[in-house]
Amino acid sequence: MSAETPPCQLLERQSEAYRDWLWVAPPHDAWLHTMGGSVWSADAAICQAWRARGRPVHADLAPTLTAPVPGAVLFWPKAHALGEWWLLALCAALPEGTPLQVVGEHQGGVKRVLKSLAALGLGCRKVDSARRCTLYATRTARLALSPEAAWTRFEAAGLTLESHPGVFGHGKLDDGTRQLLEVLPTALGDPAGQRVLDVGCGDGILGAWLGVRGAQVAAVDLDAFAVAATRRTFQANGVAGEAWQSDVFGDVSGSYDAIVSNPPFHQQRAIDYGPAERLIREAPARLVPGGRLVLVANAFLPYPRWLEDAFGEFTVLADDRRFRVYQAVKTRR
Ligand SMILES: C[S@@+](CC[C@H](N)C(=O)[O-])C[C@H]1O[C@@H](n2cnc3c(N)ncnc32)[C@H](O)[C@@H]1O
Numbered sequence: 008m009s010a011e012t013p014p015c016q017l018l019e020r021q022s023e024a025y026r027d028w029l030w031v032a033p034p035h036d037a038w039l040h041t042m043g044g045s046v047w048s049a050d051a052a053i054c055q056a057w058r059a060r061g062r063p064v065h066a067d068l069a070p071t072l073t074a075p076v077p078g079a080v081l082f083w084p085k086a087h088a089l090g091e092w093w094l095l096a097l098c099a100a101l102p103e104g105t106p107l108q109v110v111g112e113h114q115g116g117v118k119r120v121l122k123s124l125a126a127l128g129l130g131c132r133k134v135d136s137a138r139r140c141t142l143y144a145t146r147t148a149r150l151a152l153s154p155e156a157a158w159t160r161f162e163a164a165g166l167t168l169e170s171h172p173g174v175f176g177h178g179k180l181d182d183g184t185r186q187l188l189e190v191l192p193t194a195l196g197d198p199a200g201q202r203v204l205d206v207g208c209g210d211g212i213l214g215a216w217l218g219v220r221g222a223q224v225a226a227v228d229l230d231a232f233a234v235a236a237t238r239r240t241f242q243a244n245g246v247a248g249e250a251w252q253s254d255v256f257g258d259v260s261g262s263y264d265a266i267v268s269n270p271p272f273h274q275q276r277a278i279d280y281g282p283a284e285r286l287i288r289e290a291p292a293r294l295v296p297g298g299r300l301v302l303v304a305n306a307f308l309p310y311p312r313w314l315e316d317a318f319g320e321f322t323v324l325a326d327d328r329r330f331r332v333y334q335a336v337k338t339r340r
Contacts, residue, residue, distance in 0.1 A: 083111025
């Protein structure tokens with residue numbers, strides 16, 4: 008089996024055997040599974056794929072790594088500040104002096120890692136460069152900075168929102184989300200007492216907005232940082248909602264009076280309509296009769312066809328040419 012993604016193709020040509028290494032925030036690449044070792048990831052789908060192969064998985068943002076690892080490879084993420092968080096988290100979780108390699112694509116800004124490592128006082132050696140990727144090597148050290156310092160707070164839509172690098176909209180209200188909030192009163196009426204599920208919750212803004220108005224909110228996201236942000240946002244606004252990791256409805260049970268979402272249409276840098284399509288097609292099964300799906304999307308996205316297939320019909324509650332808010336109601340029959 009050969010590596011599929013450019014960062015893994017670069018790793019594949021190294022003399023290092025990577026036996027029992029820790030793979031941190033890796034992409035989906037079947038070659039990695041053949042390498043063995045364990046994984047640490049905030050992505051529920053990645054963790055699920057590793058668990059399915061019986062490999063040790065660390066899904067927690069501050070895990071206790073019981074068995075020592077000979078080394079770790081960090082796959083540098085798109086959000087630079089998130090990469091810096093991983094560096095701090097790895098230095099906190101692994102014994103001092105553990106070999107740490109960082110690999111990433113040039114278009115993802117991996118070369119900036121040199122500056123970040125220097126700012127942390129970590130030495131660095133360039134190991135190799137190919138496939139428009141570079142691999143660096145360093146070692147973990149005891150650092151004075153805590154990963155906790157990455158959390159920030161901001162105010163929007165009358166709420167206090169907790170945010171973390173890598174979480175959607177980091178530190179600002181998305182225009183699509185704003186449009187959705189504007190029409191939620193029309194869509195849902197008085198949300199008090201309604202059981203509402205927010206799919207792809209990000210920093211928890213939709214759930215918190217509904218929660219302070221009395222809805223019983225539940226929120227899911229693929230990403231552990233988003234789930235942690237949502238829990239903090241709920242707490243900051245006195246909302247007693249629940250949030251957990253789920254790949255769309257993968258870990259959701261029960262049915263809801265309403266499902267709200269600003270669905271994702273990107274995975275990493277690539278456009279991927281898969282999660283949004285699953286959300287729409289599977290929503291009727293998660294709604295009570297008469298329950299509604301309310302979602303916002305860029306106007307160009309192909310959601311009307313899926314909404315028609317899944318619900319028979321739908322209405323457009325708002326359309327400013329950039330974003331559209333759709334509502335579809337599950338029939339009472
Ligand atoms: C466009 S953002 C919306 C965030 C937030 N609801 C808001 O309105 O600001 C989409 C969210 O979906 C999450 N996501 C991506 N793929 C997912 C999946 N397969 N299952 C659940 N959530 C997913 C992303 O992590 C991101 O937080």
